[in-house]
Structure formats: structure tokens, C-alpha cells
Amino acid sequence: MAKTVTVKENESGKSWTYPVLSGSAGPDVVDIRKFYADTDMFTYDPGFTSTGSCESKITFIDGDNGILLHRGYPIEELAENCNFEEVAFLMLNGELPNAEQKSKFEHDITYHTMLHEQVRSFYSGFRRDAHPMAVMCGVAGALAAFYHDSLDITNPAHRKISSYRLIAKMPTIAAWAYKYSLGQPFVYPRNDLGYAENFLYMMFATPCEEYKVNPILAKAMDRILILHADHEQNASTSTVRLAGSSGANPFACIAAGIASLWGPAHGGANEAVLTMLKEIGDKSRIPEFIKRAKDKNDSFRLMGFGHRVYKNYDPRARIMSRTCSEVLKELNIKDNPLLDIAMELERIALEDEYFIEKKLYPNVDFYSGIIFQAMGIPVTMFTALFALARTTGWVTQWNEMIEDPQQKIGRPRQLYTGAPKREFVPLKKRK
Numbered sequence: 001m002a003k004t005v006t007v008k009e010n011e012s013g014k015s016w017t018y019p020v021l022s023g024s025a026g027p028d029v030v031d032i033r034k035f036y037a038d039t040d041m042f043t044y045d046p047g048f049t050s051t052g053s054c055e056s057k058i059t060f061i062d063g064d065n066g067i068l069l070h071r072g073y074p075i076e077e078l079a080e081n082c083n084f085e086e087v088a089f090l091m092l093n094g095e096l097p098n099a100e101q102k103s104k105f106e107h108d109i110t111y112h113t114m115l116h117e118q119v120r121s122f123y124s125g126f127r128r129d130a131h132p133m134a135v136m137c138g139v140a141g142a143l144a145a146f147y148h149d150s151l152d153i154t155n156p157a158h159r160k161i162s163s164y165r166l167i168a169k170m171p172t173i174a175a176w177a178y179k180y181s182l183g184q185p186f187v188y189p190r191n192d193l194g195y196a197e198n199f200l201y202m203m204f205a206t207p208c209e210e211y212k213v214n215p216i217l218a219k220a221m222d223r224i225l226i227l228h229a230d231h232e233q234n235a236s237t238s239t240v241r242l243a244g245s246s247g248a249n250p251f252a253c254i255a256a257g258i259a260s261l262w263g264p265a266h267g268g269a270n271e272a273v274l275t276m277l278k279e280i281g282d283k284s285r286i287p288e289f290i291k292r293a294k295d296k297n298d299s300f301r302l303m304g305f306g307h308r309v310y311k312n313y314d315p316r317a318r319i320m321s322r323t324c325s326e327v328l329k330e331l332n333i334k335d336n337p338l339l340d341i342a343m344e345l346e347r348i349a350l351e352d353e354y355f356i357e358k359k360l361y362p363n364v365d366f367y368s369g370i371i372f373q374a375m376g377i378p379v380t381m382f383t384a385l386f387a388l389a390r391t392t393g394w395v396t397q398w399n400e401m402i403e404d405p406q407q408k409i410g411r412p413r414q415l416y417t418g419a420p421k422r423e424f425v426p427l428k429k430r431k
């Protein structure tokens with residue numbers, strides 16, 4: 001017999017039965033689409049802690065067991081055996097590419113990395129000290145003004161070219177935001193370099209001398225991009241889907257995703273980790289900060305700890321921790337005071353009753369900030385890097401949503417607790 005859930009209203013004694021849907025993995029979901037029509041009641045779930053917003057075949061997370069799969073493949077295996085372009089192909093197409101498909105995809109992405117020359121002038125409109133996320137949000141959204149040839153979201157060819165453009169151009173947009181903040185000339189992309197390598201090249205090369213990207217750092221960057229490529233229906237991805245559900249163009253939707261990612265509870269956490277480590281300043285002050293993190297009356301939280309979904313170790317954090325050691329070894333960084341504080345903080349938090357009980361483990365952002373800092377990437381660029389990696393996931397999720405026959409404009413309802421209807425008071429009579 002098909003599984004159902006019956007809801008009973010105790011006052012009237014009425015009951016309604018709802019079908020339960022099973023996915024290929026993960027918890028079943030109760031299909032409540034008819035709930036309002038049947039009961040004249042809404043469901044209430046701020047933060048969507050119990051609500052599935054869509055059907056998806058892209059990413060699966062088992063937070064209790066620390067599992068993350070993209071199109072069925074464990075993140076550990078993808079990070080170990082693939083480059084970022086292969087993972088992007090997998091995301092977009094559902095299958096890993098063969099050798100021919102891989103090189104064609106790499107070629108196609110590479111040949112869209114340049115920005116329209118007029119986009120350059122956008123940059124000069126920003127203050128030099130603008131946050132790179134503000135610049136990325138503005139420039140990514142502005143791309144819609146340049147590609148009128150591909151804005152018909154009902155046309156699969158248009159969706160494909162827009163998706164490629166977004167994935168290809170995001171490293172250029174991010175690197176130029178950094179160059180602009182320094183007052184250095186923009187460095188144009190190079191077609192002989194891989195995706196991650198090209199990004200590092202555009203960040204650190206200047207026209208004055210030859211610049212060779214360190215292959216170990218390029219590999220580390222590639223892995224970091226893979227680890228951030230997608231993460232199911234998180235805040236920014238849900239923002240992209242919600243923006244796209246109205247039929248908005250993909251450039252506008254990705255700009256919305258960037259805006260959502262910027263917050264410190266989401267992608268902004270890697271930047272917040274570094275700020276926190278600097279604020280702690282010395283290992284001797286760690287107990288004081290741990291005490292604050294546990295204090296209910298103090299809003300301070302240990303940045304880089306905890307996750308809405310992972311209640312076991314974040315599998316991305318484990319790979320990130322290894323990558324962190326590789327990068328520090330390659331750069332011969334032995335005494336890094338911030339790293340020392342980070343490692344000690346991790347050790348203490350993992351042994352502390354409060355963190356154990358609440359299942360607060362280091363998340364992906366705890367280590368990424370340390371790696372970026374060692375690579376010479378400024379703190380304000382950390383979240384920008386997250387955005388460039390996540391663009392692949394956003395674009396894939398956006399495509400899946402548009403192709404979903406069940407797709408409707410996203411329109412949540414509310415529990416209204418404001419004033420009920422009341423009589424209007426003319427200005428003269430107001431006290």
C-alpha cells in the first residue's frame with residue numbers, strides 16, 4: 001500500500017490524507033500541494049527546515065552521515081580525480097564527460113572567458129574600495145544588457161550559451177574586481193590555461209613581466225572550486241531558483257544568488273573566519289571566545305563551525321583541511337599565527353561538550369579562508385571566490401528548474417500577525 005500521512009484537526013475532528021513521495025535517496029516527503037485547498041490552512045516553516053521546495057537530480061546531502069554526492073558521485077572522488085571543468089560538465093549534463101566531450105567543453109568554456117570591452121567601463125563606476133561581492137553582483141547582473149541574443153529562457157540553445165557565458169566569465173569578473181581595487185591594469189584571460197589556473201593568472205599577473213602560475217596552487221584552487229560547486233537547495237541556490245521562477249533572465253538570477261551568498265551566515269563565513277581569528281589574536285584568548293560562543297546572551301558565534309544540514313563532519317572540510325596542509329607546505333609556511341590559532345580552536349571545539357552536543361563541526365569555510373590567505377588572496381575576495389565556484393551549481397539548478405514541467409512561480413504564504421482590518425483615521429483626527 002502506498003505510504004500516506006493523515007492530518008487530523010482535533011477541534012472539528014476532520015482529517016485529510018496526503019501522499020508520501022519517495023526519492024532515490026534521503027527522507028520521504030509529504031506532498032502537501034493540496035493542503036490549503038483541502039483545509040483552508042497554510043503550513044508554517046520559517047527557514048524551510050522541514051520543507052522541500054523542488055524535485056532535483058543534481059546534488060544529494062546526507063547531513064547525518066557527512067555524505068555529499070553530485071549526480072551520484074561522492075565529492076571525495078570528484079575532488080581527487082576530476083578537474084573543475086569535468087565537474088561543471090557533470091553538473092550541467094548529468095554524466096561525466098568522455099575525453100572528447102571534456103576537451104570540447106573546456107574549449108567552449110575557455111572561448112567565452114573574455115568580457116565585452118564595454119564592461120570594463122562599469123568597473124570605473126565603482127569606488128576603489130568597493131567590496132568585490134558588490135562589484136560581482138553589479139557586473140553579473142549587467143551582463144543581461146550585453147547578451148540580448150540569448151535571453152529567451154524557453155529556448156534551450158539560449159539557456160546553454162547563457163550558462164556557458166556565466167561559468168566562463170565569472171573568474172574574469174572576480175579577478176577584475178580585485179585588480180580594480182589595487183589600481184592595477186586588468187589582465188585578459190588566456191586560452192591556453194585551465195579554468196582555475198587562468199583565474200590565478202588574471203589575479204596575480206601584470207603586463208610588466210612574465211607570470212607563471214604555481215601548479216600546486218592551481219591544483220589546490222581547482223579543488224576548492226570543485227568543493228564549492230554546488231550544495232543542494234541552500235539560501236543562494238534557492239534565491240536563484242526563486243528569482244528564476246518568475247521568468248527572470250539567468251544573469252539577473254545569478255546576481256541575486258551572489259547577493260544572497262554574501263551574508264556571513266552563508267558564503268561570507270570564510271571572510272568572517274579570518275576576521276574572527278584576527279580578533280582572537282592569540283591562542284591564550286581562545287577560551288574567552290569559546291566561552292562567548294556558548295553564552296546565550298552573547299550573539300558571538302564561532303565562524304566556520306556548524307551547518308544547517310551537516311550534523312556530522314562536513315566532508316568538504318576534511319578535503320579542505322588536507323588541501324590546506326599541501327598549500328602551506330608548498331609555500332613553506334611553518335609559523336602562521338592565524339593558522340596556529342585556527343588549529344588550536346578546532347582542537348578545543350572538537351573536544352568541548354557544547355560543540356559535541358550541538359554537533360558543531362568545522363565547515364568548509366573554516367579552512368578555505370586560511371588557504372586563500374596563504375595564497376595571497378585578500379580577505380574581501382574570499383566570498384567572491386565562493387561565488388565564482390558556485391556559479392556552476394546555480395546555473396545547473398536554474399536550468400533544471402526551467403526544464404521542470406511542475407515549475408511554478410515561487411510564492412510562499414505567511415502567518416499574518418499585524419493589525420486586522422480597521423477604520424482609516426483622517427490626518428486631522430490623528431493624535
Ligand code: CMC
Nearest residue numbers: 265266267269293301302303304305306307308358363365
Ligand atoms: N558557534 C556557537 N554556537 C553555534 C554555532 C556556532 N558557530 N552554530 C550554531 N550554534 C548553536 C546555536 O546557538 C543554537 O544553540 P541553541 O540550540 O542553544 O539555541 C544551535 O547551535 C543550533 O543553531 P542554529 O542557528 O539553530 O542552526 P542553523 O542550522 O540555523 O545554523 C549556521 C547553521 C551555519 C547558520 C550556524 O551554525 C552558524 O551561524 N555558523 C557560523 C557561520 C558559518 O560558519 N557559516 C558557514 C556555513 S557553511 C558554508 C555554506 O554552505 O554557506
